[in-house]
Amino acid sequence: MAVNDLFEKDFTELERDGILFTTLGKLVAWGRSKSIYPVTFGLACCALEMMQSTNSRNDMARMGSEVFRASPRQADVMIVAGRLSKKMAPIMRRVYEQMPEPKWVISMGACASSGGMFNNYAIVQNVDSVVPVDVFVPGCPPRPEALVYAVLQLQKKVMGETFDAEGVELPMVEGWTRS
Amino acid sequence: MSDLPHGAQVLHEERSGDFSTKLMRINVGPVHPATHGVLRLVVDLDGETVMGVAPRIGYLHTGFEKTMENRTWQQVVTYTNRMDYAHALGHDLAYVLAAEKLLDARVPERAQRIRVLLTELNRIASHLLGLGTGLLDMGALTPFFYTMRERDKILDILEMVSGVRMNYGYFRVGGLSRDLPEGFEEKVQAFIDEFPARLEEYLAMFADNPIWVNRVRGAGVVTRDTALEVGLTGPSARASGVNYDVRKAAPYSGYEDYDFEVPMAEEGDAEQRFAVRAREMEQSLRIVQQALVRLEPGPIKDPDRRISLPERHELETSMEAVIFHFKLVTEGFHPPMGEVYVPTESARGELGYYLVSDGGSMPYRVKVRTPSLVNVQAIEPASIGGTFADMVVNIATMDPVMGDVDK
């Protein structure tokens, strides 16, 4: 097909020829959603299930999230895996702030999401009070399958396919602006 | 000073012409790929040589001991396994043994056999994890996938028994929460048949590998005296020639009936610490095999009504059973006043629960002698004088679990 065709033909004709049209924002969001790299932030028991989710049985690489980056500057999502102590909270906030925009947080497990069974002086009762959480995963610890499902949910959120409590569609993440 | 990493500090500088050497203090962790969780180390470096290591811990301090003082004796079992999540059943076993000694409970034969069987399976899983992540810390990614595959098989068995993949809480004071499911024996037997070949495969992958041998042989030597000076126990101490395994020294749960050896080494370097763990897996498998053969049908709980919940079917016919059930679920049992300490062997070393009872339904004081807390102290003598890269090997081979360190 000649390049000229792109300008001369009607877009319905082009689509019939196998050329798809989208906006740049959608394209970037699609690409982004399929390569969400997590930062290694294993805290406690859930960290083992997080490791287990990358192994041959569960293989989170299928979802594009296989590369656990040790540096937060190369990561897109922080999986808070385990109980967060009050001593660790400022450090977690700092790691979160080192991640480049856009960034997401998955709160993995009961302890991270609600304090779980550790309702005491030492544990932060909800990591949402330290960093904004996008997806909560229940379980103590959640199975690797649950974490893979959480990543899939996050992908939907990135692509703008999620709704808030009132049923209003949430916008996708802006692809071309930088803060 | 602009070439220094953030937070680093120059302690001492020597100049000779254009050339200068600096003694630097840098911070490693608590978010670092090689610190097994949230261990933080303050390291003094002279070039690449480690001059001093100071572990800073507490980044996973969960307040276990305080929380346990506010739970009933039976509820504490839910907490113990979250402390050392890699060898969870070891903690469960240590706690229930201490509480049973306080109560003077009589645990049936079958329950003891099952406890030993599952604890040893869990020990294999823990060592596999230590081996896999240890090699991962050294940059070898592939063995991690192999060891995690075998670990998954053990977790499948334990899931079948207890209903969860981790944090089992399957043991109860006085016995077990329920009997083994159908098909358990076949599944364990399949694992026993398969595992030795797999283990050989892993060992062949790195034990004879010249890259591996050059990396770990002679690295991070801990002598026997140093090991005792810092209180090191477990496989790491046995690699240094400390012949101390609580399963042999002070047998509990019928360990004296099983035929197994305690792997020992004298060198005390990182290679031997790995090797001792690998050989310990073989011995654990022997214990699993023997326990499986000796499993016989029978009761799994102490028949004492004041400790164990009555059977489900009794609740339909017996008013007395309902009363005991209600009392046990709401208040739990009341052990007599006293203090007790029971040492056990976890995958990391001597693990003991020191319980103080005031006769109430909640423990007055629970003190856990966690092996990892003490073993972390051994990183310092092992690493001083070696390179920074060797320090990473030392952390990996001491195999601390941070939940076990910080409590």
Next chain:
Amino acid sequence: MSAAERLLHDAVTMLEADLGGKQGERHGDVHVTLDKETVREAVRRLRAAGFELLADVMAIDWSAYPGHEGERFTVVYNLASIDPVTRIFLRVNVEEDEEVPSITPQWKAAGFMEREVYDLFGIPFAGHPDLRKLVTPDDLEGHPLRKDFPLGETPTLFNDGRFLDPATFRAGMLGSDTGRTGWVGGARKGVRSEQGREAAERELTEGSDA
């Protein structure tokens, strides 16, 4: 008499004769109570006698123990001999803010253990080379394992501003404070009386007396 029994017997005799120890027995374990001044010497001698492993240093706060008289804290040293296998416990009773001589200078293993006791109980160890907090954050005031330190539970929140106070709930459940549920901030579901609502509002404005 086996080698282990002889070792233990000799150790206890030595502690009683030379250092004024008092022998006790708790569930089959030998405990020897010492004065705090002699603990260093006792540990040194026991180590020389063959107790090679310092398993633990811990503390107990007796302030809420029923019928307890005497000093508030007990520091327990747990020493083990590897060959032959035996174990001895040393106990030192101290009051609040009373210093215990540190054994870290002569036995490195005590370093973290004594720091942990200092952190969680506030018992200072004199002569410890690096006595700082170990596990709790630097800005946490107080010593969590003391009996007067609250557990620090957050109430469980429900809709309509109601919440459950966990400590009261537990006290009601265990029978130590019968008749209370810990349910604060509104009538329980299903109760729709005027009095119930009034009581709930009163409780909300004046705070719970739980």
